[in-house]
Amino acid sequence: MRDHPTLLEAADGAETGSLWWVAIASLLIIFIGWGAPYVVAVALKPMAADLGAERSVPSLASALAYIGSGVGGIAMGWWADRAGAMWPAMFGSAMIGLGAMVASGGGAWQLYAGYGLMIGLLGNAGIFAPLMANTSRLFTRKRGTALALVASGQQVAGAIWPPVFRMASTPRVGARRCSGTASSCSPCCRRSAWLCAAGRRRRIPRASRRARPAPEARSASRPICCRRCSASQSSAAASPWRCR
Numbered sequence: 001m002r003d004h005p006t007l008l009e010a011a012d013g014a015e016t017g018s019l020w021w022v023a024i025a026s027l028l029i030i031f032i033g034w035g036a037p038y039v040v041a042v043a044l045k046p047m048a049a050d051l052g053a054e055r056s057v058p059s060l061a062s063a064l065a066y067i068g069s070g071v072g073g074i075a076m077g078w079w080a081d082r083a084g085a086m087w088p089a090m091f092g093s094a095m096i097g098l099g100a101m102v103a104s105g106g107g108a109w110q111l112y113a114g115y116g117l118m119i120g121l122l123g124n125a126g127i128f129a130p131l132m133a134n135t136s137r138l139f140t141r142k143r144g145t146a147l148a149l150v151a152s153g154q155q156v157a158g159a160i161w162p163p164v165f166r167m168a169s170t171p172r173v174g175a176r177r178c179s180g181t182a183s184s185c186s187p188c189c190r191r192s193a194w195l196c197a198a199g200r201r202r203r204i205p206r207a208s209r210r211a212r213p214a215p216e217a218r219s220a221s222r223p224i225c226c227r228r229c230s231a232s233q234s235s236a237a238a239s240p241w242r243c244r
Helices: 007-015 019-033 038-042 044-051 056-083 086-103 108-138 143-168 175-200 206-210 215-221 224-231
Strands: none
Touching: 019 086, 019 108, 019 143, 038 044, 038 056, 038 143, 044 056, 044 108, 056 086, 056 108, 086 108, 108 143
């Protein structure tokens, strides 16, 4: 009978506990962060009228936000591999709030910079890709369920935020007021995302830290050349097949 659980058994036990709260916190972060791009979908006509331009101007800003999220996710994933998912999530939540404030300036270039650069490239990119990668890294057997739960934050944001923005605005509201609706909510959104991201920091469960393979299992898992080298370490004869 084994004295210690295997690593897979320890991971299964952890999945039933605090790891699901990590997935729920990631869902909330994505839900909060992906609400800003829907302001353009709700107030497309008033924003174009306020800018004195065609509807293609705010439409391009919305497209740049989604393109930036995909392109920036590559760099944010690289950052998350080295520093963890918490710091990209905190940085992304701050950039979403600042981007909404910049977009409310009233100019076309401010709309492009706010949505394309800050909300898309630096904001949502720092939220979605690192949190999805972190969820995939934490779960084993129920990985598909956890990833589906976290990824649903985009769809939940699309179902809840547009009615909220529509109720908070009127047909006469222009680009500044519509973008200001998101920027006025951004401090609460940033603080909520920071709290969720800070709550994500957790230590490895003791069960998984204590789970170590048995000595015979470790020796059996080593290559044959390594076992031969370890058995002949006291020998002075050198061999070209020595393990490095």
